Amino acid sequence: MDKIQVMIVDDSAVVRNTLQDIVSAAPDMEVAAVAQDPYVAAEKLRRVVPDVIILDVEMPRMDGITFLKKLMKQHPIPVIVCSSLVQEGSQTLMNALEAGAVDIVTKPQLGTKQFLEESSVLLTDSIRAAAVAKPRAVTPRPSSQARQKLTADAILSKPKVTRSAMAETTEKVIVIGASTGGTEAIRAVLEVMPLDSPGIVIVQHMPPGFTRSFAERLDSLCAITVKEARNGDYVLRGQALIAPGNAHMLLKRSGHRYYVELKEGPLVSRHRPSVDVLFRSAAKYAGKNIAAAILTGMGADGADGMVELRQAGAWTCAQDEATSVVYGMPKEAVARGGTTREYPLETIAANLLKAAN
Structure with a gap:
């Protein structure tokens, strides 16, 4: 099999060499x-x-986003953005x-040996995923619609719900x-979720x-x-929690309430956070009260966890091949028996809600 051909565009010689x-x-x-900047890259792409x-992202003469x-x-061409920007530049990366x-x-x-080894694993996995990703047309979202929706939701549709009130309603x-x-x-899934949707953990x-x-962008x-x-x-109902980068997230239960626990630790299924960690904890603590979906992605993270969810009585589904950017994780979940249901992306939210209700 031919090797994946990779072009590196970065103005730092040290980073390029690494x-x-x-x-x-x-x-x-x-x-x-x-290439040390986009102009040199453009010449080499000829x-x-x-x-x-x-x-x-940050380079002389032309920035990476442009x-x-x-x-x-x-x-x-499939592009992986590799940046040192974190908090202050995260919106740029969005x-x-x-x-x-x-x-x-x-x-x-150039830190500890473990850090460099983990970086190598994550980068090479990302390259493999990008190499098989389906190119997608980028259509700008109408900003006026987003502003109108945000204004209406902020004023009319986001009442604060107390934790005590949720003790009996979070099922x-x-x-x-x-x-x-x-x-x-x-x-695409969260945008169509109604205000009374079950709590969502991602x-x-x-x-x-x-x-x-x-x-924040999704909110x-x-x-x-x-x-x-x-x-x-x-x-909580009407709320989605997204695992922070570099931390595993588990679903736990205290009485009638579900909550999340964040943990450090080694990579699991080559990732941190790991879908397998979330799914396995959900199988253990929530079982048949779970409706689960595994979406586009490279590799097998989440496939074994979805098997455990199904065995625990949870409702499970996968995004279908036609609408997946990379049909890896969903394919593995189906192949291992984690689910028999595959849906186009645009119908997954409705099916999750139907199962949860």
């Missing part, structure tokens, strides 16, 4: 070209067409996903796992620092409340 070493060490990929581009938008219009980037990874740092919980292509898939593979902006688009989870948060 990324080159990581890519070259993988047996199924190789560096096709390197001669070399890589399978995947690793792109920095280059990404031009690339998606003229010659769509814009990169909306502009067509397949994934976001943080730059590997069902929706759990969702996703990876490559999942940011837009999760948006693991999306994402680096630390970016999940808060991801949650501005959805009728339900969306927030980055904190340790001990209760699972």
Whole structure:
């Protein structure tokens, strides 16, 4: 099988060399070209067409987001945004996903051996996912519609619900796992969730620092409340909790209430947070009260957890191949017997609600 051809675009020689070493060490990929800025990259793209581009955000002469938008219009190639920006630049990176980037990874740092090894695992997995990702047309969302919806929801549709009131009403919980292509898939599911939807708990593979902006963006688009989870948060109706990057999230139960617990620890199924960790805890503590969906993503994270959910009596489903950016995680869940139901992305929310009700 031909090796995955990778182009690296970054203005730092140290970062370029580190990324080159990581890519070259993988047996199924190789560096096709390197460039210190988008202009050099554009010249090299005349001669070399890589399978995947690793792109920095902050560069001289042209920033990475501008280059990404031009690339998606003229010659769509799967792009992984690799950045050191965390909190202060996380909204910029959300814009990169909306502009067509397949994934976001943080730059590997020359720290401990374990940190570099984990960075290598996450980067090479992201490259493999990008190489098989389906190119998608990027259609700008009408900002006026989003503002109108946010205004109406903020004034009329987001009453605060006390935790004590939820003790008797939280019966069902929706759990969702996703990876490559999942940011837009999760948006599609959450945007149509009604205010009285069951509590929702989500693991999306994402680096630390970016999940808060991801949650805030979704909160501005959805009728339900969306927030980055904190340790001990209760699972409430009309609210979705998103696992923070770099922390595993478990669903636990105290009396009649469900809550989330955040934990450190090694990678599980090659990820942190891991969908398997969430799904297995949901099977243990909630069982038949769960409605679960596994969405687009590379690899098998969540597949074994979905098997445990189904065995515990939960309702489970997977996103179908036609609408998945990468049909990896859903495929594995079906193959291992975690679910027999596959749905197009646009119908998953309705089916989750039907199952939960």
